[in-house]
Amino acid sequence: MNLDDTDLGFRLEVRSWLADNVPPSLSSMDTADGFEQHREWERTLAKARLSAVSWPVEHGGRGASLTEWLVFEEEYWACGAPGRVAQNGIFLLAPTLYTHGTVEQQERLLPRMARAEDIWAQAWSEPEAGSDLAAVRSRGVRTEGGWLLSGQKTWSSRAAFADRGFGLFRTDPAAERHRGLTYFLFDLRAPGVTVRPIPQLDGEAGFAEVFLDEVFVPDSDVLGEPGAGWRVAMSTAGNERGLSLRSPGRFCAAADRLLTLWREVGDPSDTTLRDKVLDAWMGAQAYRLHVFGSLDRPVSAEASVTKLFWSQLDLALHETALELLGPKAELNGPWLDGYLFALAGPIYAGANEIQRNVVAERLLGLPR
Numbered sequence: 001m002n003l004d005d006t007d008l009g010f011r012l013e014v015r016s017w018l019a020d021n022v023p024p025s026l027s028s029m030d031t032a033d034g035f036e037q038h039r040e041w042e043r044t045l046a047k048a049r050l051s052a053v054s055w056p057v058e059h060g061g062r063g064a065s066l067t068e069w070l071v072f073e074e075e076y077w078a079c080g081a082p083g084r085v086a087q088n089g090i091f092l093l094a095p096t097l098y099t100h101g102t103v104e105q106q107e108r109l110l111p112r113m114a115r116a117e118d119i120w121a122q123a124w125s126e127p128e129a130g131s132d133l134a135a136v137r138s139r140g141v142r143t144e145g146g147w148l149l150s151g152q153k154t155w156s157s158r159a160a161f162a163d164r165g166f167g168l169f170r171t172d173p174a175a176e177r178h179r180g181l182t183y184f185l186f187d188l189r190a191p192g193v194t195v196r197p198i199p200q201l202d203g204e205a206g207f208a209e210v211f212l213d214e215v216f217v218p219d220s221d222v223l224g225e226p227g228a229g230w231r232v233a234m235s236t237a238g239n240e241r242g243l244s245l246r247s248p249g250r251f252c253a254a255a256d257r258l259l260t261l262w263r264e265v266g267d268p269s270d271t272t273l274r275d276k277v278l279d280a281w282m283g284a285q286a287y288r289l290h291v292f293g294s295l296d297r298p299v300s301a302e303a304s305v306t307k308l309f310w311s312q313l314d315l316a317l318h319e320t321a322l323e324l325l326g327p328k329a330e331l332n333g334p335w336l337d338g339y340l341f342a343l344a345g346p347i348y349a350g351a352n353e354i355q356r357n358v359v360a361e362r363l364l365g366l367p368r
Helices: 005-021 032-047 066-078 087-100 103-114 229-241 248-265 271-292 302-331 333-342 352-363
Strands: 120-122 139-143 146-157 164-170 181-187 193-198 207-218
Touching: 005 066, 066 248, 066 271, 087 103, 087 120, 087 181, 087 229, 139 207, 146 164, 146 181, 164 229, 181 207, 181 229, 229 302, 248 271, 248 302, 271 302, 302 333, 302 352
Parallel strands: 120 164
Antiparallel strands: 120 146, 139 146, 139 164, 146 207, 164 181, 193 207
């Protein structure tokens, strides 16, 4: 794989900018103060047109190629830059807006997203409708000029402190499961919205329940056609499982840190653990080469294969690091935090059990 002079020049530019601008440390984005610190970092990225480098200039990007975006991601994670509090919007909603949104929606929403004026929450799951997204019972009822949304969403990422949310609502109760659904964008501070943070084991609120009681949403905030929300949602899900949410740079940076850890504390005579380190590093490189080699392919059911791979790779990287650290693992914040986050990988973006069904049915043609 050879990068051209433009790509290499962009790499050097990004590397230099990050070296001068990455903050030494931020509080957790799952706290009120940390959330605002991360929002400010997103604004700093936006001023340099680095918050969404592949977007058009008029939307806050710099019109970079996908290859340049991957180069940016490699440099970003390699230098230990902060996690992206705006990722739900930039990596999940934005690609859906480009595919299904109107020009008016793109011009109104994307620049604000790039500047972190709006941080978005993903409002998918509901009680009794977690991995089974088609079973949502939250509803949208037609009213003059728009819709009234009612229901409950749970495990909504970033919702505790976010500004807006996106999710599916049932607008035709008589329709079949995958029909009669509409994709809405809504304000988390609108009248009728109640946000209840969900504390995690560490006491921080990375998720929240969202209760909606006849919340008005104008027609201009329907994404796609009313009743056709399932197709729009699958566009978002494809990006979540595939390239957009988890670029190779994230895993290559972790693999390089794992190699460094092996050199520092590894026992050369422990060939079993050595091989685990090598397997994890090779997995990250394989994912990188696969992504660079498939940039021109549209998002499809193959995203489920990608999701299975990166979620298992993330676990392997962090489990191996904790095994290397031994009894000291519980004292190593970065690796321990990374491991706890990796544990969620087989669940979010569509549970891996469901992804295996998708692979079996849609790619391998096996019977249900």
